[in-house]
Amino acid sequence: MHTFTEAFSLALALILTGGSDLYQIVGLSLQVSLGATLVACALGLPLGALVAIARFRGRNLLLIVMNALMGLPPVVVGLLVYLQLSRSGPLGFLGLLYTPTAMVIAQTILITPIIAALSRQVLEDLHGEYAEQFRSLCLRPAQVMGALLWDGRHALLTVGLAGFGRAVAEVGAVMIVGGNIDHLTRVMTTAIALETSKGDLPLALALGLVLLGLALVINGAVQALRPAAQRPVHV
Amino acid sequence: MSELTAFRTQAKAASPALSPLLPLEVRGLRLGFGGAPVLDGLDLRLGASGCTMVMGPNGAGKSLLLKLLHGLMAPDAGSLSWNGSPPGQATVRQALVFQKPVLLRRSVIANMDFVVRARGVDPARRDHLLQEVGLAHKARQPARQLSGGEAQRLALARALLTDPEVLLLDEPTASLDPASVLVIERIVAAARDRGTRIIFVTHDIGQARRMADDVVFLHRGRVAEHSRASAFFPTPSSAAARDYLNGKIVV
Ligand SMILES: Nc1ncnc2c1ncn2[C@@H]1O[C@H](COP(=O)(O)OP(=O)(O)O)[C@@H](O)[C@H]1O
Numbered sequence: 001m002h003t004f005t006e007a008f009s010l011a012l013a014l015i016l017t018g019g020s021d022l023y024q025i026v027g028l029s030l031q032v033s034l035g036a037t038l039v040a041c042a043l044g045l046p047l048g049a050l051v052a053i054a055r056f057r058g059r060n061l062l063l064i065v066m067n068a069l070m071g072l073p074p075v076v077v078g079l080l081v082y083l084q085l086s087r088s089g090p091l092g093f094l095g096l097l098y099t100p101t102a103m104v105i106a107q108t109i110l111i112t113p114i115i116a117a118l119s120r121q122v123l124e125d126l127h128g129e130y131a132e133q134f135r136s137l138c139l140r141p142a143q144v145m146g147a148l149l150w151d152g153r154h155a156l157l158t159v160g161l162a163g164f165g166r167a168v169a170e171v172g173a174v175m176i177v178g179g180n181i182d183h184l185t186r187v188m189t190t191a192i193a194l195e196t197s198k199g200d201l202p203l204a205l206a207l208g209l210v211l212l213g214l215a216l217v218i219n220g221a222v223q224a225l226r227p228a229a230q231r232p233v234h235v
Numbered sequence: 236m237s238e239l240t241a242f243r244t245q246a247k248a249a250s251p252a253l254s255p256l257l258p259l260e261v262r263g264l265r266l267g268f269g270g271a272p273v274l275d276g277l278d279l280r281l282g283a284s285g286c287t288m289v290m291g292p293n294g295a296g297k298s299l300l301l302k303l304l305h306g307l308m309a310p311d312a313g314s315l316s317w318n319g320s321p322p323g324q325a326t327v328r329q330a331l332v333f334q335k336p337v338l339l340r341r342s343v344i345a346n347m348d349f350v351v352r353a354r355g356v357d358p359a360r361r362d363h364l365l366q367e368v369g370l371a372h373k374a375r376q377p378a379r380q381l382s383g384g385e386a387q388r389l390a391l392a393r394a395l396l397t398d399p400e401v402l403l404l405d406e407p408t409a410s411l412d413p414a415s416v417l418v419i420e421r422i423v424a425a426a427r428d429r430g431t432r433i434i435f436v437t438h439d440i441g442q443a444r445r446m447a448d449d450v451v452f453l454h455r456g457r458v459a460e461h462s463r464a465s466a467f468f469p470t471p472s473s474a475a476a477r478d479y480l481n482g483k484i485v486v
């Protein structure tokens with residue numbers, strides 16, 4: 001066992017040298033979570049835009065469900081995907097369990113509701129401003145959705161980043177469907193959990209610092225991407 | 236001007252023969268929001284051509300009337316017919332310039348291109364209109380950073396892209412500098428001379444005198460007076476319009 005300061009300086013050394021396959025783990029984390037974010041955006045943004053402009057019976061119920069799904073527990077998502085992909089499951093023949101693809105699927109399910117619900121809010125506000133003009137122009141719904149998605153692009157980028165942040169930081173889903181296999185499905189969060197339980201605090205701490213740094217970068221990006229008009233004035 | 240006339244003839248030739256949108260016939264129009272009705276049995280008949288100025292005190296329902304005419308809202312009661320067509324079917328053949336221009340978060344030219352693509356307009360018409368409203372040199376600027384007058388001129392140019400048969404304008408020159416006011420008046424007058432039916436809401440009595448063929452004065456949810464401009468300004472027939480023209484507060 002190391003003292004905290006020892007562990008901390010060893011962790012810094014790991015980050016600088018990239019030892020213990022640190023950057024392979026970081027790389028896979030980014031790959032899986034970016035992949036999940038892209039798929040979740042491809043599904044969630046059109047869904048958010050559709051719900052933002054459509055008026056139908058049961059819409060309020062759908063909004064409640066969408067908002068509730070934002071808080072899906074990762075382990076539950078992992079379990080559900082596991083049941084589908086395990087050898088005896090309906091999609092077992094695909095042989096995807098314990099692969100990065102399975103991890104992308106699980107994280108996609110986890111964050112698609114987040115992308116859809118947050119973008120719905122953003123796009124509905126925007127639509128409130130544009131709706132009369134669009135109706136005056138006699139646009140088709142697809143044209144309205146396209147215009148909202150394009151004009152909301154800055155805010156939607158922050159929605160995408162929020163989804164990515166949630167995906168890259170979750171541990172339960174990737175642990176269950178990925179299995180934390182060295183060199184294959186080990187990502188930052190599962191490695192931190194494993195190394196901590198093994199007592200290898202420097203590697204756990206090094207990965208934790210990278211994850212923390214990533215969170216800072218994402219938040220910085222969200223701030224920087226806000227359109228100038230929305231930024232607070234500093235005096 | 237001649238260039239635009241050419242576009243217009245082209246567009247007209249291309250589209251199947253439609254019956255004209257005018258005359259407009261409004262009967263017993265009623266609209267309220269819980270309390271006393273804003274429009275309370277409004278009747279109005281507008282003929283084939285010219286520029287109708289709509290006036291009336293704040294809150295008289297001028298903006299609501301334009302939205303009803305344009306098919307953006309449904310009345311609580313009453314009938315509204317564009318030469319037999321309901322407003323919803325007439326929307327596509329009209330354009331409305333809103334009191335507060337609604338511009339997309341894009342460049343000036345992209346705001347125009349959006350309508351060019353969505354409605355299948357000849358792009359040459361876009362360039363001509365940008366020139367006419369004096370925004371060609373600002374084509375690449377973000378539309379949201381335009382001054383009030385520039386934004387309103389862009390909204391007008393965009394409205395004219397589809398060569399509407401009826402152009403509805405909701406106080407398009409309120410709080411603009413005199414030069415922008417004149418640009419907008421010149422373009423609207425030119426559109427009228429090419430045969431576009433103009434329905435123009437204003438509080439500016441000088442502007443109404445310059446532009447009007449006839450004046451509709453709204454008061455207490457009805458048309459208090461509908462007169463030729465040559466009669467309205469020297470000898471308004473309703474007490475409310477007389478007070479309004481004399482600068483008295485009319486409620
Ligand atoms: N969506 C709405 N809900 C409630 N009241 C409204 C709404 N739109 C307009 N009104 C009311 O109707 C009246 C007429 O509005 P408007 O047509 O904008 O007047 P103006 O003649 O000044 O253009 C105002 O008193 C306004 O408050």
Ligand SMILES: [Mg+2]
Nearest residue numbers: 297298334405
């Ligand atoms: Mg108004």
